[in-house]
Amino acid sequence: MGYASAVELADDEEQTQLPPTYVVVKVVPDIHERALQWLVGKIRAKKSDGGGELVIMMEEKYSSEQEYTFHISATKIKLLEIAEELELIKRDAHGKLREFTVAQLDDFLPNDKTIDDLLTLSDKQTLVTHELENIRASSDDKFIPGYPLFKLYDNQAIIPFAQNWGLITKIYPLHEEEALKKLAGSWYMPRFMRQPIEDIRNYFGETIALYFAFLEYYTLSLVVPVILGLLGYVFTETVPFFCAFNVVWVTLFLELWKRKSNSLAYNWGTIGMTSLDEPRPGFRGVMGVDAVTGKVCPQSPRFMTTLKMYLVSLPIVAVCMVLAFYLMLISFWVEEYMKEYVDPDGWLIMIPSVVYSLLVTIVSAYFRDFATYLTEWENHRTQSQFERHRVTKLVLFEFVNQFLSLFYIAFIMKDISMLRSQLKTMLIISQGANHFQEVFMPLTMNYYYSSKTEKLKQKARRSSEAGQAQEKAVERSFPLLNIPQLPVDDPRISQAENEGNMEEYQDTFDDYLELYIQFGYVFLFSSVYPIAALWALINNVLEIRADAYKICKLYRRPTARRVKDIGAWQRSFEVLGGLSIMTNCGVLYLSPDVRMLLPDWSEVRILLLFICLAQFLLGVRYFLHIGISDKPEWVRVALARKNYESRQALKFERSQRNKKILYRFRTIHGTPARRH
Amino acid sequence: MGYASAVELADDEEQTQLPPTYVVVKVVPDIHERALQWLVGKIRAKKSDGGGELVIMMEEKYSSEQEYTFHISATKIKLLEIAEELELIKRDAHGKLREFTVAQLDDFLPNDKTIDDLLTLSDKQTLVTHELENIRASSDDKFIPGYPLFKLYDNQAIIPFAQNWGLITKIYPLHEEEALKKLAGSWYMPRFMRQPIEDIRNYFGETIALYFAFLEYYTLSLVVPVILGLLGYVFTETVPFFCAFNVVWVTLFLELWKRKSNSLAYNWGTIGMTSLDEPRPGFRGVMGVDAVTGKVCPQSPRFMTTLKMYLVSLPIVAVCMVLAFYLMLISFWVEEYMKEYVDPDGWLIMIPSVVYSLLVTIVSAYFRDFATYLTEWENHRTQSQFERHRVTKLVLFEFVNQFLSLFYIAFIMKDISMLRSQLKTMLIISQGANHFQEVFMPLTMNYYYSSKTEKLKQKARRSSEAGQAQEKAVERSFPLLNIPQLPVDDPRISQAENEGNMEEYQDTFDDYLELYIQFGYVFLFSSVYPIAALWALINNVLEIRADAYKICKLYRRPTARRVKDIGAWQRSFEVLGGLSIMTNCGVLYLSPDVRMLLPDWSEVRILLLFICLAQFLLGVRYFLHIGISDKPEWVRVALARKNYESRQALKFERSQRNKKILYRFRTIHGTPARRH
Known part of the structure; x- marks a missing residue:
């Protein structure tokens, strides 16, 4: 590219004023000198050598225990190049959303x-992170220099690898105070629960924006069950009717959410993501030509992943689920057993369930790591697939932990009042505890860390005063690294320090799980405790604010990730919706009210009545499922148009290659061509 | 296009030797002279005037009662143009399947x-039929000339309109004896049931090829239930197990068929068909710019169709279903009532069921027309949508007629032996009757007609001898039609006559319905009559041959139609598969064997056992449904590649438009551009 060198010049000039920081990378203090040189070299190296072609700066280091802190930036032209590669969707001069290409820069500006108007800071952070994560080992890199045991295979993504081995401790983008303040203002106090989803997406990326959009949609949809629940509270005999309406409503809501989600994904340009997209950094395989793009990237046959999933992971997860089920049974049995020996109303009787709760928490945490490991081993090609299969495993396991005890109480113990009190406790206590855990815990942590940061700053000031001595120390700690250094008074240093000490926002799993559990508590037994929807609604109105506050203020800024839907959660909620038909019918069948209403009916006949009711509702569900199309009409038309335009362009391109139009036709048919 | 006139010249030369016939059009003898002239003019008129730009020839007419027979042909360049418009998928010189374009003729030849190697006769027939069906009324055509009552709206497709009003009696392509003989040879006696699906597709088009592919796949898949059925026949106590396996097998088969069907559709280039494709000729709407292609074509909002479907058609069909249900009930009641008065083993007792069968046949025939009318009124955009919604209505209605009596016998009368004998009778008798109706009836009809044709030929010979007199008669019967005339001895005349008299192959509905009914009889109550699969298998092995013979020899050649799947049938079979889980569990629950096996169990407990079994099997079904992807991996990759290539082409095309690459970038950032 002829223009690149011209722009490099511009960047050379810029480098003297130190470019902005997009991502901060922290490296363990005791890293081997050669490993550090190699890493820094890789980040700066040419793309053709597997490098990132990024700009790297570093902070001064005051002690040998302090981590190395690198600030990663990129030249403007590099950002534009990655933006093209990632097919960022931008609005062009005609107001049309389409994929950005460098060659059409004019159209987009x-x-x-x-270009600062074109690419938001969030965009730039995403682009730089993508480039960092895709720095790959060349065929000469057999292992990380200085660590012969950390073996690399050809083309392995080295940054996630170094993170796995603990050489790199943290990678995170920095917050933008200005933008964050603006976002927070319109977010904490949303009018009628309408959040600024587009702004959230611009700041935090698609994954998080989609979570908040789902939370909002789900919360709004709870209004109907709340009304039904309140009516059911007043006119108790109408509960079965409301309950039937409820489960139909759940289906409708989930189908409509799919449409909403597809609209958002279309606008965000992520709707076309498939499992054949560019592989995730952790994807292992031999290098080969990609069947879709023709680019060289790791290749691994899909059936290997499928075999691993169904032959290994599935049985293992099933066994874990059975074990978790037995853990639950044992807690019930011990409680039963204890009832004979201790006062059934005393506090001693609560020991089994408290122990069980603690065990579940611990086991869940272990299982989470295990599921991540298992999914990593399955070797899914894309991040979305990886997430989907990881979440599926976790949801299956959590289903046993969270809901099976309710099933046990409802259908084995047949103790409806215990079920009701259990629902009440869990909904009110667990949600309260969640708010506490989500907001107050990080607040305390941050307070603790920020005081620690203050100490560090003081230390820095002191060493700065020390002058001569410090300079020598710095020289020692940067062996052979010929990279620019941030001045001591650069505000980015303390910002990087502060935010680095904030808690990490792992992913949206916990947030979705919370909603999932709540969803189960509200709908699975809505006939037993119809007012549950009200508690859920109140909780969620608070939840939106708590989650918004948490992610804006309490956590380190998460790296923006592109997704096209809520992944495995859609299906998880759908399955729960389907189950709720059966559980509600089952609970209604067991309730004594039914027998009072139908005194002459035989037991079998009543049972058949509820089977028919359940099957009818499942039929309605199926009908809604096939009757409501996944994408709104306008999205379908827009996608079809884009598809059509692309195909026309392909035809045109091909026809351009053949200049001798119809020449062959004429020679075959012997017609003398007349010139016009 | 500059080359068009050059090729037209070639065609002018060709016309003196009369081009081949692709489609035959028959017009009523007493059509108004002006209407005839108008129709012929339209067929020959320029595309911009709504015409077909086709070549038309006619046969001599010997009497005023004889229909007008037109032979439609097209110039080579016209065929190529339509082939491009319809995006025919052809193998290029590199062996790659892709959309044909005239500009790349070299690549395809x-x-x-x-071009005769490029376009098969079947292709040409499809192309000409498409063009015929898309001849449209211009704004001057307010009605068909001579028929002021046959009002036309702007841009209406006039050929289907004239067919609806009976002015055009038949439109059909001609058989190719050579190709047909070759096809039939490899088809009637397929090795191990493998049919020459590709050849069938080339000759008869995708719709029919897909039917035979499905028939083959289904027949092969019956082998498993046959083996299970035979085992169940020997070891009767294993029936429940086999039955459970059976229903899982059905799900598996239907999921795998979807993959198979998608593979075929990919190879045939129909996989990309959507509901936003070019409208079917019968689609009504105001002319407007299409949101996808930008071409002008009729536009009608989709929600109008949806409203009509759900608010009008659905309730009407539901009422019809209820009426059909009552018809069945009445037949049962009359039979019950008669048992008291007549000998229960005599023939009189059969009267109600015979009357019912007759009534069902009559009512079904009426309902079929009604459903077609209703679906036409709903105004679906594409032929595939139209077919899907038409078939859905018919299947719902036939479901009541065919299966509800079985449900009644099984679950209301609880008469398992009657159910078994009913299944036996229907499977053996109805399938035998079908073979008779399908093969022998048309054979007789053809014999009758061919003797009639012989008479016509004799007449022709006589009039030919008459010479002078005949010439005058001919002149009189072609008023003002200045089109070429086929010579009396042209073999196409008698071929057109013969094939015109053959029975018309309506569509694949009857063939699929037959399989659907059989499928229901085999699987819905496989626990009652497990050997049913064997009869079905034997029937289908014969059916393949009978259907092949029928379509090759007994019917007029059907117009090839493009489809991407078996449409509404896929879902219809799936629903039946799902129902079969419930019916089999229900029948097993009712069987006395279960009570003998579990003597200590209460009625409720047994019922619960079977509910759990049914729910478990439905769960397995759901798991298979989500676990098996609809498209094989290679199809997904191929589609993704094509999509990627197209998008790249679009980017390239756009970047070509912007020549001043990065000029703006440089001006903004003030870097002096260095020239290389």
Whole structure:
């Protein structure tokens, strides 16, 4: 590219004023010197050598225990190149959303806009993170220099590898105070629960924006069950009717959410993501030509993953589920057993369930790591697939932990009042505990860390005063690293320090899980405790604010990730919706009210009545499922148009290659061509 | 297009030797002279005037009662143009399947191939039929000339309109004896049931090829239930186990068929068909710019169709279903009532069921027309949508007629032996009757007609001898039609006559319905009559041959139609598969054997056992449904590649439009561009 060198010049000039930080990378203090040199070299190296072609700066280091802190930036032209590679969707001068390409920069920069108007800081952070994560080992890199045991295979993504081995401790983008303040203002106090989803997406990326969009949609949809629940509270005999309406409503809501989600994904340009997209950094395989793009990237046959999933992971997860089930049974048995020996109303009787709760928490945490490991081993190609299969495993396991005890109480113990009190306790206590855990815990942590940071700063000031001595120390700690250094008074240093000490926002799993559990508590037994929807609604209105506050203020800024839907959660909620038909019918069948209403009916006949009711509702569900299309009409049309335009372009391109139009036709049919 | 006139010249030369007939059009003898002229003019008129740009020839007419017979042909360049418009998928010189375009003719005609190698006769017939069906009324055409009552709206497809009003009696392509003989040879006696699906598709088009592919796949898949059935026949106590296996097998088969069907559709280039494709000729709407292609074509909002479907058609069909249900009930009641008065083993007792069968046949025939009318009124955009919604209505209605009596016998009368004998009778008798109706009836009809044709030929010979007189008669019968005339001895005349008299192959509905009914009889109550699968297998092995013979020899050649799947049938079979889980569990629950095996169990407990069994099997079914992807991996990769290539082409095309690459970038950032 002829223009690249021209722009490099511009960047050379810029480098003297130190470019902005997009991502901060922290490296363990005791890393081997050669490993550090190699890493830094890789980040700066040419793309053709597997490098990142990024700009790297570092902070001064005051002690040997302090981590190395690198600030990663990129030249403007590099950012534009990655933006093209990632097919970022941007609005062009005509107001049309389409994939950005460098060659059409003019089209995307109308009037006197600059590339800072085109790419938001969040965009830039995403682009740089993508580039960092895709720095790959060349065929000469057999292992990380200085660590012969950390073996690399050809083309392995080295940054996630170094993270796995603990050489790199943290990678995170920095917050933008200005933008964050603006976002928070319109977010904490949303009008009528409408959140600024587009702004959230611009700041935090698609994954998080989609979570908040789902939370909002789900919360709004709870209004109907709340009304039904309140009516059911007043007119108790109408509960079965409301309950039937409820389960139909759940189906409808989930189908409509799919449409909403597809609309968002279309606008965000992520709707076309497939399992054949660019592989995730952790994807292992031999290098080969990609069947879709023709680019060289790791290749691994899909059936290997499928075999691993069904022959190994599935049985293992099933066994774990059975074990978790037995753990639950044992807790019930011990409780039963204890009832004979201790006062059934005393506090001693609560020991088994408290122990069980603690065990579940511990086991869940272990299982989470295990599921991640298992899914990593299955070797899924894309991040979305990886997430989907990881979440599926976790949801299956959590289903046993969270809901099976309710099933046991309802259908084995047949103790409806215990079920009701259990639902009440869990909904009110667990949600309260969650708010506490989500907001107050990190607040305390941050307070603790920020005081620690203050100490560090003081230390820095002191060493700065020490002058001569410090300079020598710095020289020692940067062996052979010929990279620019941030001045001591650069505000980015303390920002990187502060935010680095904040708790990490792992992923949206916990947030979704919370909703999932709540969803189960509200709908699985809505006939027993119809007012549950009200508690859920109140909780969620608070939840939106708590989650928003948490992610804006309490956590380190998460790296933006592109997704096209809520992944495995859609199906998880759908399955729960389907189950709720059966559980509600089952609970209604067991309730004594039914027998009072139908005194002459035989037991079998009543049972058949509820079977028919359940099957009818499942039929309605199926009908809604096939009757409501996944994408709104406008999305379907827009996608079809894009598809059509692309195909036309392909035809055109091909026809351009053949200049001798119809020449062959004429020679075959012997017609003398007349010139016009 | 500059080359068009050059090729037209070639065609002018060809016309003196009369081009081949692709489609035959028959017009009523007493059509108004002006209407005839108008129709002929339209067929020959320019595309921009709504015409077909086709070549038309006619046969001599010997009497005023004889229909007008037109032979439609097209110039080579016209055929190529339509082939491009319809995006025919052809193998290029590199062996790659892709959309044909005229501009790349060279790529598709390697070495010294001609366009006859590129386009099969079947292709040409499809192309000409498409063009015929898309001849449209211009804004001047307010009605068909001579028929002021046959009002036309702007851009209406006039050929289907004239067919609806009975002015055009038949439109059909001609058989190719050579190709048909070759096809039939490899088809009637397939090795191990493998049919020459590709050849069938080339000759009869995708719709029919897909039917035979499905028939083959289904027949092969019956082998498993046959083995299970035979085992169940020997070891009667294993029936429940086999039955459970059976229903899982059905799900598996239907999921795998979807993959198979998608593979075929990919190879045939129909996999990309959507509901936003070019509208079917019968689609009504105001002319407007299409949101996808930008071409002008009729536009009608989709929600109008949806409203009509759910608010009008659905309730009407539901009422019809209820009426059909009552018809069945009445037949049962009358039979019950008669038992008291007549000998229960005599023939009189059969009267109600015979009357019922007759009534069902009559009512079904009426309902079929009604459903077609209703679906036409709903105004679906594409032929596939139209077919899907038409078939859905018919299947719902036939479901009541065919299966509800079985449900009644099984679950209301609880008469398992009657159910078994009913299944036996229907499977053996109805299938025998079908073979008779399908093969022998048309054979007789053809014999009758061919003797009639012989008479016509004799007449022709006589009039030919008459010479002078005949010439005058001919002149009188072609008023003002200045089109070429086929010579009396042209073999196409008698071929057109013969094939015109053959019975018309309506569509694949009857063939699929037959399989659907059989499928229901085999699987819905496989626990009652497990040997049913064997009869079905034997029947289907014969059916393949009978259907092949029928379509090759007994019917007029059907117009090839493009489809991407078996449409509504896939879902219809799936629903039946799902129902079969419940019916089999229900029948097993009712059987006395279960009570003998579990003597200590209460009625409720046994019922619960079978509910759990049914729910478990439904769960397995759901798991298979989500676990097996609809498209094989290679199809997904191939589609993704094509999509990727297209998007790249679009990017490239757009970047070509912007020549001043990065000029703006440089001006903004003030870097002096260095020239290389």
